[in-house]
Amino acid sequence: xxxxxxxxxxxxxxxxxxxxxxxxxxxxxxxxxxxxxxxxxxxxxxxxxxxxxxxxxxxxxxxxxxxxxxxxxxxxxxxxxxxxxxxxxxxxxxxxxxxxxxxxxxxxxxxxx
Amino acid sequence: xxxxxxxxxxxxxxxxxxxxxxxxxxxxxxxxxxxxxxxxxxxxxxxxxxxxxxxxxxxxxxxxxxxxxxxxxxxxxxxxxxxxxxxxxxxxxxxxxxxxxxxxxxxxxxxxxxxx
Numbered sequence: 001x002x003x004x005x006x007x008x009x010x011x012x013x014x015x016x017x018x019x020x021x022x023x024x025x026x027x028x029x030x031x032x033x034x035x036x037x038x039x040x041x042x043x044x045x046x047x048x049x050x051x052x053x054x055x056x057x058x059x060x061x062x063x064x065x066x067x068x069x070x071x072x073x074x075x076x077x078x079x080x081x082x083x084x085x086x087x088x089x090x091x092x093x094x095x096x097x098x099x100x101x102x103x104x105x106x107x108x109x110x111x112x113x
Numbered sequence: 114x115x116x117x118x119x120x121x122x123x124x125x126x127x128x129x130x131x132x133x134x135x136x137x138x139x140x141x142x143x144x145x146x147x148x149x150x151x152x153x154x155x156x157x158x159x160x161x162x163x164x165x166x167x168x169x170x171x172x173x174x175x176x177x178x179x180x181x182x183x184x185x186x187x188x189x190x191x192x193x194x195x196x197x198x199x200x201x202x203x204x205x206x207x208x209x210x211x212x213x214x215x216x217x218x219x220x221x222x223x224x225x226x227x228x229x
Binding site for chain 2: 004032034041042043044046049089100101103104105106
């Protein structure tokens, strides 16, 4: 089955800087890759989806890239704000398995004022 | 804001008790899911449903059972709770194609279960 690796160490970043998170997977390339935000004690919230034939996707201050050769997605938060502090999860869409998602362990981001 | 509800939010219960975690969504989604998540760890899919009277086990083995008698309701039941069941349980729903174009999931707030 698919294995997903996200940096388990928290990312501490100064307000206004760009945070960059990585998501690496080990097996076949998924048709879709999704990113979610999770705040403590809450359920994840969907942020962005990128397809295997897309190199880059943007939404406001968020940018996602998808490199199927490297089996990697990068998630960028530009002009970071303290309100961006949360855990960010990447999830692979196993389309062949009926669109179930496999989640990574997430990376915690802490934006300091 | 996604309209998916879970009750109770917190539950502390003794070993051997039967419990039911409730999950309801008002979005009319066909697909619903239950995940288990320990603190700081990844979500593991334990059950899913593609519609009424459809239920399947997920990737993580679980002693819980689910039912889907109505589209909006997807309860999870533990017949005899044990300390090993202590965890956070998250319910989610989705529908193709969704606003993203492919099946993003909407999550409830979760139920934090503690079995003593």
